[in-house]
Each structure stands twice: as structure tokens, then as C-alpha cells.
Amino acid sequence: MRLPKLSKLELQIMDALWSGGPLAIREIQETFPQKGRPAYTTVQTMVYRLEVKKALRRARKIGNAHIFEALISRDAAQRRLVDDFLGMFGGRMQPVMAQLIEAGNLTTKDVADAEKLLRDLSKKRKDA
Amino acid sequence: MRLPKLSKLELQIMDALWSGGPLAIREIQETFPQKGRPAYTTVQTMVYRLEVKKALRRARKIGNAHIFEALISRDAAQRRLVDDFLGMFGGRMQPVMAQLIEAGNLTTKDVADAEKLLRDLSKKRKDA
DNA sequence: TAGCATCTATTACGATTGTAGGTGGATTAA
DNA sequence: TTAATCCACCTACAATCGTAATAGATGCTA
Structure with a gap:
């Protein structure tokens, strides 16, 4: 998958990285509004999955915490999103x-x- | 759910009904291009699920075959689709x-x- | 009416997504 | 140094989706 399909939550996580540079899981989690913020481990799970999809990677470590950075561009992800969307309308x-x-x-x-x-x-x- | 979320395949099935009026499963299946056409029972499963979601219903019977008709409008479904899509882009x-x-x-x-x-x-x- | 074709109904299964708990190791603050 | 935090990693689970097989009922045809 050169351009993996990203779900809404995955997009939001990538968005944190696209907007805020390399971040730790905790930092990503805190970009969500308090109201309805997913649990730390929920974010963690999604980050791991995004890692498997090669949408992001561990850039370095601070203390024992990993810092993640985006591997795919916002543009590429959005392109994919738009394509899928258009597909829904038969193009x-x-x-x-x-x-x-x-x-x-x-x-x-x-x-x-x-x-x-x-x-x-x-x-x-x-x-x- | 007044406006259930529909997947791509579900949309295609609804499309058959929106375009072609009330149809039997077999007829819906045949609206798919031969190439890559899903199995009869695949369409059947999706139709049943759409029925549960109240997106369509059994209108009448011909022989032992049910004829299904859309319950939600193409417009309403597309509206929902667009909303979800925009949600992906943070609106x-x-x-x-x-x-x-x-x-x-x-x-x-x-x-x-x-x-x-x-x-x-x-x-x-x-x-x- | 016997048999073939067709349909219905049920069940199954893998992938994906969102959700999060638990366990144990690492850091840090006292 | 020890206790409180924080983090990593693993595991789990329900819902949805796409896929379809199977079994049993019904209807059509010769």
C-alpha cells in the first residue's frame, strides 16, 4: 500500500503530526479536545497501527517515550481520501x-x- | 439512526434501487458489471443488512422472490456521505x-x- | 410428478476500526 | 532509595464490512 487508507481517527492523529511536528503519544492524545478525548492506550493502538501501515515512524526517543513523525504527507493522504470519496459517487x-x-x-x-x-x-x- | 452510514457497496446497491425502481436481489446483482460482480449471496447479505438499517424494505413478492424498494432517498444518503467526508477534513x-x-x-x-x-x-x- | 433452477434463510470468517484494560519496566520526585 | 508516575507492549473485544457457502423451501418445466 503506497497510500494506505486512513480512517477518521487515524487522520486526526496524522493531523497532529502534520501540524505539530514529531510528537509523543501523550502529546498526540492531548491534541484531542478534552470532551470525548480517547484514552491514552486508544491513541497508542492507533499509532502502532499507523506504524504498521508505514504512515508514521518512530523518529527518536526522549526518556523512555518514543517520538513519532509522519511518513506520508497530508497532501497524499487527502488525495487518497478524495479519491475514495469520489468512488462512492461513481466518480x-x-x-x-x-x-x-x-x-x-x-x-x-x-x-x-x-x-x-x-x-x-x-x-x-x-x-x- | 435516521440516516444510517452506507458503505460503498451498500451505496451501489441502493443506487440500483434509486435508478431502477423496486428490484429483486438477482436484478440488483446484475446491475454490477460482469467483471468483479459479487456473488448472489453477497448481494443478498448486504440487502439484508440494508433492511436492518431501514435503508430499504421488502415491497412485495413475485413468485417466491422478494422485491425490494429504497426507504431513504439518494439525496439523504449523499448528504450523509458528504457530511462524513467533510468531517474527515475537520469541516x-x-x-x-x-x-x-x-x-x-x-x-x-x-x-x-x-x-x-x-x-x-x-x-x-x-x-x- | 419428478427434477432442475431459483430463492430464502442461516451461518461463518477474515479484515478493519474504535475502544481500552492489564502488566511490567523506566523515570522522576521526595 | 522508594514510591508515585509514566510509558511500552500485549491482549481483548464488539461492531461493521465484504465475502460467500450451505441447506432447505418453492416454483417452473417436461
Whole structure:
């Protein structure tokens, strides 16, 4: 698996690493809001599993605690996520966009940004 | 669960019902491409589970075969899907859009359509 | 009506995910 | 040095999903 599938909780753990640099399990755990924070060993289990999936690795040790760092990029993980998501819709963008808009998740600004990004991107591709 | 979470395969099954009206298991199974089509009993199992989740129900019988019909709308299911998906991104639209565009999933036309839909929608809301 | 085809219903199993307890070793604070 | 913490590691377990086999009932056909 070059790009392992990550669950929501796994994503949240990776997010801690992506945002906060190499962290110990305890630190990862504490990035969760107190309300509904998973147990230390729950985080630990997920970290171990992410290690098996090669999504992160032990970078070094401080005292007897391991410090973990991400091995896959946020971008790559998100790409995978988006792909799976689109797969759910049979790869058709249209219903996805419609849904996003109707649910009010997508604002005028989001669309404007998208437009700009598209323009920039097509320009870059022409240049290259 | 008013809106049960549906997996990809479950979605595909519901899709058959949404598109093709009430169907028997055999008919649902046959909506899958020959290549990689799941076994009859696999579809059967999923249909039974969808029944437990109240996503569909037995509408009537033809011979000894049950005919199933959807109980939840495609729209509602997709809404749930999108919500979960956004939850994966912490609810932030921006990285989602960026990802979609950079991966080339989103075309100029998609964005134009989105724009139009947004305009129509905001108009409707003003009118109401 | 006998037999074949088809369907239903039940059961099973491995993988993944979320959840966490327990045990024992390492660190640290007193 | 000893007790309180903290951490690592292992094990467990329920739920969900995808996969399907098997067995028994029903219906269609010759």
C-alpha cells in the first residue's frame, strides 16, 4: 500500500503530526479536545497501527517515550481520501458539487477561489 | 439512526434501487458489471443488512422472490456521505476544493455549474 | 410428478476500526 | 532509595464490512 487508507481517527492523529511536528503519544492524545478525548492506550493502538501501515515512524526517543513523525504527507493522504470519496459517487463530480452547494457547505467565496485556482493551474500547465 | 452510514457497496446497491425502481436481489446483482460482480449471496447479505438499517424494505413478492424498494432517498444518503467526508477534513472546505482541483477532478465547467447553482439558490432564498 | 433452477434463510470468517484494560519496566520526585 | 508516575507492549473485544457457502423451501418445466 503506497497510500494506505486512513480512517477518521487515524487522520486526526496524522493531523497532529502534520501540524505539530514529531510528537509523543501523550502529546498526540492531548491534541484531542478534552470532551470525548480517547484514552491514552486508544491513541497508542492507533499509532502502532499507523506504524504498521508505514504512515508514521518512530523518529527518536526522549526518556523512555518514543517520538513519532509522519511518513506520508497530508497532501497524499487527502488525495487518497478524495479519491475514495469520489468512488462512492461513481466518480461523477456533478452530484458531489450539487450536494455541497445545496447543503450550504460551499460558499460563493469558495467557488471564486476555486475558479482562481483553476485559472492559475491551467496557466501553469500551459507554461510548462 | 435516521440516516444510517452506507458503505460503498451498500451505496451501489441502493443506487440500483434509486435508478431502477423496486428490484429483486438477482436484478440488483446484475446491475454490477460482469467483471468483479459479487456473488448472489453477497448481494443478498448486504440487502439484508440494508433492511436492518431501514435503508430499504421488502415491497412485495413475485413468485417466491422478494422485491425490494429504497426507504431513504439518494439525496439523504449523499448528504450523509458528504457530511462524513467533510468531517474527515475537520469541516474545512478549502483543502477539499484545492484537492479536487489539483487532482483534476474539478473542471472549469464544474465550477461554472457550481456558480450558476449558487446564484440560483441564493435567488430562490431571497424570494422565499 | 419428478427434477432442475431459483430463492430464502442461516451461518461463518477474515479484515478493519474504535475502544481500552492489564502488566511490567523506566523515570522522576521526595 | 522508594514510591508515585509514566510509558511500552500485549491482549481483548464488539461492531461493521465484504465475502460467500450451505441447506432447505418453492416454483417452473417436461
